[in-house]
Amino acid sequence: xxxxxxxxxxxxxxxxxxxxxxxxxxxxxxxxxxxxxxxxxxxxxxxxxxxxxxxxxxxxxxxxxxxxxxxxxxxxxxxxxxxxxxxxxxxxxxxxxxxxxxxxxxxxxxxxxxxxxxxxxxxxxxxxxxxxxxxxxxxxxxxxxxxxxxxxxxxxxxxxxxxxxxxxxxxxxxxxxxxxxxxxxxxxxxxxxxxxxxxxxxxxxxxxxxxxxxxxxxxxxxxxxxxxxxxxxxxxxxx
Amino acid sequence: xxxxxxxxxxxxxxxxxxxxxxxxxxxxxxxxxxxxxxxxxxxxxxxxxxxxxxxxxxxxxxxxxxxxxxxxxxxxxxxxxxxxxxxxxxxxxxxxxxxxxxxxxxxxxxxxxxxxxxxxxxxxxxxxxxxxxxxxxxxxxxxxxxxxxxxxxxxxxxxxxxxxxxxxxxxxxxxxxxxxxxxxxxxxxxxxxxxxxxxxxxxxxxxxxxxxxxxxxxxxxxxxxxxxxxxxxxxxxxxxxxxxxxxxxxxxxxxxxxxxxxxxxxxx
Numbered sequence: 001x002x003x004x005x006x007x008x009x010x011x012x013x014x015x016x017x018x019x020x021x022x023x024x025x026x027x028x029x030x031x032x033x034x035x036x037x038x039x040x041x042x043x044x045x046x047x048x049x050x051x052x053x054x055x056x057x058x059x060x061x062x063x064x065x066x067x068x069x070x071x072x073x074x075x076x077x078x079x080x081x082x083x084x085x086x087x088x089x090x091x092x093x094x095x096x097x098x099x100x101x102x103x104x105x106x107x108x109x110x111x112x113x114x115x116x117x118x119x120x121x122x123x124x125x126x127x128x129x130x131x132x133x134x135x136x137x138x139x140x141x142x143x144x145x146x147x148x149x150x151x152x153x154x155x156x157x158x159x160x161x162x163x164x165x166x167x168x169x170x171x172x173x174x175x176x177x178x179x180x181x182x183x184x185x186x187x188x189x190x191x192x193x194x195x196x197x198x199x200x201x202x203x204x205x206x207x208x209x210x211x212x213x214x215x216x217x218x219x220x221x222x223x224x225x226x227x228x229x230x231x232x233x234x235x236x237x238x239x
Numbered sequence: 240x241x242x243x244x245x246x247x248x249x250x251x252x253x254x255x256x257x258x259x260x261x262x263x264x265x266x267x268x269x270x271x272x273x274x275x276x277x278x279x280x281x282x283x284x285x286x287x288x289x290x291x292x293x294x295x296x297x298x299x300x301x302x303x304x305x306x307x308x309x310x311x312x313x314x315x316x317x318x319x320x321x322x323x324x325x326x327x328x329x330x331x332x333x334x335x336x337x338x339x340x341x342x343x344x345x346x347x348x349x350x351x352x353x354x355x356x357x358x359x360x361x362x363x364x365x366x367x368x369x370x371x372x373x374x375x376x377x378x379x380x381x382x383x384x385x386x387x388x389x390x391x392x393x394x395x396x397x398x399x400x401x402x403x404x405x406x407x408x409x410x411x412x413x414x415x416x417x418x419x420x421x422x423x424x425x426x427x428x429x430x431x432x433x434x435x436x437x438x439x440x441x442x443x444x445x446x447x448x449x450x451x452x453x454x455x456x457x458x459x460x461x462x463x464x465x466x467x468x469x470x471x472x473x474x475x476x477x478x479x480x481x482x483x484x485x486x487x488x489x490x491x492x493x494x495x496x497x498x499x500x501x502x503x504x505x506x507x
Contacts, residue, residue, distance in 0.1 A: 074417070075408075075411050075412070075415060078415040078416065078417060079411075079414070079415045081415075081416070083416070085416075086415065086416035086417060087416060090378060090416075090417070106378075106399070106401075107417055108401060108417075185402075186403075186404055188380070188401035188402055188403055188412070188417075194402065197383055197384065197402075198383075198388075198402070200384075201383070201384045201385075201388065201389065202389055
C-alpha cells in the first residue's frame with residue numbers, strides 16, 4: 001500500500017502548489033472585494049458617464065470566458081510591452097519592507113492576479129448591488145426625511161443591511177475565485193492544479209495526484225463555508 | 240503410405256527451414272527489399288505532393304540499402320503502432336520509420352546501430368543560449384506532461400520551468416519574452432520555426448540535452464541481416480553519403496535547417 005502513496009517529494013510539490021493557490025486566491029478576493037465595492041458605489045451614486053463606464057466594465061468581464069481573459073493579460077498585453085520590460089518583470093527583485101523581504105513575483109503571477117481580480121470584482125460588484133437593491137427604497141426616503149445626509153443614509157441604513165444580505169453570495173464568489181484560480185495553470189502559474197498535473201506526469205499515479213488536489217480544494221471550500229456560517233451568526237440581527 | 244506421409248512432412252520441415260534460414264538470402268533471392276516507412280511524418284517519411292510517392296530521410300536510407308544489395312526497393316506505409324507487427328508477421332524485411340530504440344522494443348526485434356538522433360533541443364533569441372550550463376539561469380518554457388519537462392528538471396535544477404499546454408503556446412511566451420528559451424525535440428522545433436514570420440531572430444543552439452536514438456528495425460534473430468545493415472550504415476557515414484542524406488532534409492538550404500550533431504557510429 002505504501003508504494004501506492006505519493007513520495008514525500010511529490011506531496012511537497014502539491015503542498016507548494018496549494019500554498020500558491022491559497023495566497024493567490026486570498027489576494028484576489030481581498031482586492032476584488034475592494035474593486036467590486038468601488039464599482040458598486042460608483043454605479044449607485046452616478047447616473048451619467050461613470051455609470052455607463054461601470055456597466056461596460058461589468059459586461060466585458062462577466063460575459064467573456066476567464067480563460068480568454070487570462071490569455072489576453074498574459075500573452076496579449078505582454079506582446080505590447082517594449083522590449084526589456086518583461087525581462088525586468090521576470091528577474092527576481094527583493095525589497096526590505098520593515099523586517100519583511102518582499103519578493104517580486106514572476107509575470108505569470110502578475111497576469112494571473114490581474115485577470116482573476118478583474119473578473120471576480122465584476123461578479124462581486126453585482127452581488128453587492130443586489131444587496132443594496134434589497135434594502136427597501138422607503139428606508140432611504142425615511143432616512144432623508146429624518147434629516148440624514150445621503151452619505152449618512154448609505155453608511156448607517158443601506159450598507160449595514162446590504163452587506164449582511166450580500167454576505168452569502170459574496171462568499172460564494174470567493175469559492176468561485178478559488179476554483180477559477182486553477183485556470184491560471186494555462187498561463188504557467190504553478191498553483192495546485194498545475195502541481196497535480198506535474199506529479200501525475202512524473203509518477204503516473206493519476207488517482208493519487210488528482211485525488212490529493214481535489215481533497216485540498218474541498219478543504220478550502222469547506223473552511224469558507226464554516227467561516228461564512230460563523231460570520232452570519234455573529235452579524236445577524238436579533239429577532 | 241506411412242512412408243510417403245513422413246517424406247512429405249520431412250520435406251515441409253526442410254522447406255520451412257530454408258524459408259527461415261536467413262532473411263538476407265531471402266531478400267537477394269526475391270530481388271526486393273521490403274521496407275516499412277511513415278507516410279505522413281515529414282521529413283522522415285511522407286507522400287511527396289509531386290511524385291505521389293513516399294519520400295524522406297528514412298526512404299533515402301532504404302534506397303541505399305537496396306542499392307547495396309542490388310535489389311529493388313518496395314516501400315510499405317506504416318503507422319507507429321504497426322511497426323513491430325509488420326516485422327514479426329514477416330510482411331516487411333526492415334523498418335525505417337523514425338524508430339526510437341528502447342529496451343522494451345529490443346526484446347521483440349533487433350535494432351541496428353543508431354543512424355539518427357532526435358535530441359531534446361532549445362529555441363532561444365540569437366546569442367542568448369550558447370552552452371548547456373547557461374540553462375540553469377534561464378526561464379525555460381516546456382510542454383506540460385512531456386518527458387522534456389522531466390529531463391530538464393533532473394539535469395538543470397537551477398532553471399525556472401514554466402509549463403504550457405503545447406509548443407505553440409510556449410513559443411508565443413518566448414516571442415513575448417515571458418521565457419528566454421523553450422525546449423522540445425529538435426526536429427519538432429525546426430518544424431515550428433519554419434512557419435514563424437520573424438524566424439531570423441531565433442536560433443536552435445547546436446547541442447542537445449538528451450538523445451532519442453533512432454535505429455533500423457530488423458526481425459528478431461536475423462544476425463546476418465543486422466550485420467549487413469550496420470556495416471552499410473558505417474560505410475554510408477565513411478563515404479559521406481549519410482551526410483548527404485541528412486543535408487537533403489535538414490541542410491542549410493532546406494526549409495528546416497538543423498545542424499547535424501549526431502553521426503553514425505557515435506553510439507552503438
